[in-house]
Amino acid sequence: MIARRSARGAEVVLGLCAYTHDSAAALLVNGHLIGFAEEERLDGVKHSKAYPTKAVAWLLDEAGLTANEVTTVAYNFDGRRYLPALGQFPAHLARAATRSRAVARSRSFLTVHRRYQARMRDLARRFPLARLVPVLHHRAHALYAFLSAGVDDAAVLVVDSLGELQTTTIWHAAHRDEQTLHLRLAAAVKDPASLGYAYGAVTEHLGWRRGDEEGTVMALAALGEPARFGDLMSRAIPLTTDGFALNPGLLPLRVLSSRYRRTSPVFTSATCSPRPPDAPVEPVHADLAAALQERTEQVMLHLARRAARLTGSGLLCLGGGVAMNCVAAGQVARAGIVDEVHIPPAPGDAGTAIGAAAAAWLEATRCPPTGIGGHCYLGPAYPDLALSGQPRPGLVAERPADPVQHLARQLADGVIVGLFTGRLEAGPRALGNRSILASPFANEVVDRLNGTVKFREPFRPFAPVILADKAADYVRLRQSSPFMSIAAPVTELTRTHLPAIVHGNGTARVQTVTRTQHPFLASVLSAFGEITGHPVLINTSLNIKGRPICGTPDMALDCLLETGLDALLIEGWWVTKC
Known part of the structure; x- marks a missing residue:
């Protein structure tokens, strides 16, 4: 059980993905998800390996808590599980194809185990009043994947490079009443099969x-x-x-x-x-x-x-x-x-911060946490952002009277626009809060985006965002795709009129949007559709190749200055270059 309550009586669970790639943090207070943030979006270092200092500070501030009020710290690996890899040593040593690496492999797993112990000591220093709970990595993945779906029963398939020793797991998750959630491991594949x-x-x-x-x-x-x-x-x-x-x-x-x-x-x-x-x-x-x-x-x-x-x-x-x-x-x-x-919005390791927190809460209460199902906008927001008329040298800012109509008209005219609004998305896909939007009607837009905005390979495709009730006109997909996770074959209508969103294999990685999910983006799509006849836009992440998605206003303004972006709509401010 959770060992103690905070001074104010709350049970506070901090979930961490830390000291390794995709550093992130999530916070549960009395079983409800307060928020989630990836450190790279705040420190500017892509796939940040740091302890998530900025993410943790934001979460505690958001909840009005201090580090001493954290009751449980849930870590997204159970480093004790690295040691069974040593039991594979005799078999690897006996096999000609693996013999030359058998000793080095065993030593490397011992090294990682020692690093895990050092990480636990560091967490104990940071949170001296909290209980430390290591969580099996694939269990953290599986819990987050299931809870984000908001359903009662599902198969869960986790496939990655390496947990502790697991690389592939199959789970059966069921929540058949209001109180109890069961997550059963049905099968596992272990390294070196990965x-x-x-x-x-x-x-x-x-x-x-x-x-x-x-x-x-x-x-x-x-x-x-x-x-x-x-x-x-x-x-x-x-x-x-x-x-x-x-x-x-x-x-x-x-x-x-x-x-x-x-x-x-x-x-x-x-x-x-x-x-x-x-x-x-x-x-x-x-x-x-x-x-x-x-x-x-x-x-x-x-x-x-x-x-x-x-x-x-x-x-x-x-x-x-x-x-x-x-x-x-x-x-x-x-x-x-x-x-x-x-597929959850953050299926990679960052999302295991949420899964680890959920696992610790579930262990203590048998009850699933709340605030996870269907949610992807979980990070910091800047609703009170105030800009001057010249927020940076070379930039000018104004506030359009009708941001939806203004943005839709600009996009229809071929302007490439960064959009920074609301809470930061979870995961690797821009889902309308930290996005670059553009018209999908000409391949030249893709060339401009790849060459002067994203600075990436010309064969990389761009994904479309489509009003959910119109998606069947453009892609052949039997289900919704709110987190831009699935590539679907396009229709002839799309091939004919929107070639910029069609990849070489005839698919598009689509995001479907409803007014409930994202009222502002849905309104922009509707307005753009009224102008052009198609409620479809290119949606790519607000960043430059090699850098993370812009999590702060300063990062977004830097992106405008350093790329071929034409404009940035940031919390109602329309910012352009002089």
């Missing part, structure tokens, strides 16, 4: 940063021919009755150190040399990306079928880093394996 590891390995081989730019490889895959390396990827990631495995002759045994390459000389000779990040992208790179993506989709379909069989549930919740692969998620959604696929 789909996230495999995708990251090939991402790195192709010259992009693993753990950051897998989405670039997913986008490149649409331009390649998977057949060229299809057999190789099938051998690298064979399917099994229980899930899948990795071939260590092609994707070597994981060592928790960046000094060890994740693709083998055999893999290189069968595909291509590792591509330097600044080298041209050639057809062989696209073909390898296509084969990797195809195999990922095959594995995810295989796992989804197993999850449906083991649980009997008609809803499948996806969590973990691989759940951010919107093309694979789209394949699962269209396969008819389940009635609906749900």
Whole structure:
């Protein structure tokens, strides 16, 4: 049980993803989610590995609490679970394909365990009156994925690179009465079999940063021919009755150190040399990306079928880093394996801050926390922002009388606009509060966005945001997609009139919006539709490649100054360049 109450009698649970990539914090007070924030959006360091100082300070201030009033700190890893990896040592040492890395692998897991112990000591110093609760990483993923769906029963499939030793888990979650929530582990796959590891390995081989730019490889895959390396990827990631495995002759045994390459000389000779990040992208790179993506989709379909069989549930919740692969998620959604696929707004490790807090609350009370289901706008807001007529050198600001109509007209005229409004979104997708919006009617818009605003590869697609009740006119998707998590085939109407939102594989990663979900954005879409005939806009994140989504007004103004953005609508202020 939660050991103590705060001085004011509240039970205060702080959930943390800290000291590793995607640092984040979430706060529950008496079981209700007060908020959630990713540190990168506040400190400006993409995938920040710091303790989330700024996020925690904002949450405590939002709740009117101090660190000494936190009763429980829930951490998103249980570092004690790293030690069972040592039991794999004899088998790895006995096998020729893994022998050379067996010792280094065991030592690396011991190192990570020691780091975990140091992290717990640091948390004990920061919160001397709180109970520390380590949470199994995949359990944190699974709880958040399920709770964010706001349903009573679901299968949950978590697929990532590595928890403690788990890489893939299947859960059955059920909340059949008002009080008790049950989360049962139905199946697990352990490292070294890891789909996230495999995708990251090939991402790195192709010259992009693993753990950051897998989405670039997913986008490149649409331009390649998977057949060229299809057999190789099938051998690298064979399917099994229980899930899948990795071939260590092609994707070597994981060592928790960046000094060890994740693709083998055999893999290189069968595909291509590792591509330097600044080298041209050639057809062989696209073909390898296509084969990797195809195999990922095959594995995810295989796992989804197993999850449906083991649980009997008609809803499948996806969590973990691989759940951010919107093309694979789209394949699962269209396969008819389940009635609906749900992906939370923050399926990666940042979201486990919420899951860890939920796990600690659930352990103490058996009751699910509130304020999580359906919510994505959970971070800091700046409703009282005041700007001068010249907020920065080279910028001018004014307040339009009707922001909705003003923005819609500007977008219809081809202006590319940053939008900063309301509470910061959770997760990697801009969902209308920290977005860049543009008209979808010409491919030149994509060229401008990639070349002068986002500074990224020209083959990267841009996602559309569509009024939910009009989505069927533009994409073939049987369900809603409020968190921009699923790539769906487009209709002929979209191909003909909105080519800028169609990727090379004929899909679009769509966000569907209702007036309940986002009244302002829905109104802008309606007004834009009245002007152009189509209530559809390009929606991409308010940031530059290599930097996080702008979480603060200063970051947003910097983005306007440093990019080809034409304007920024920030809390009702229309800011343009002189």
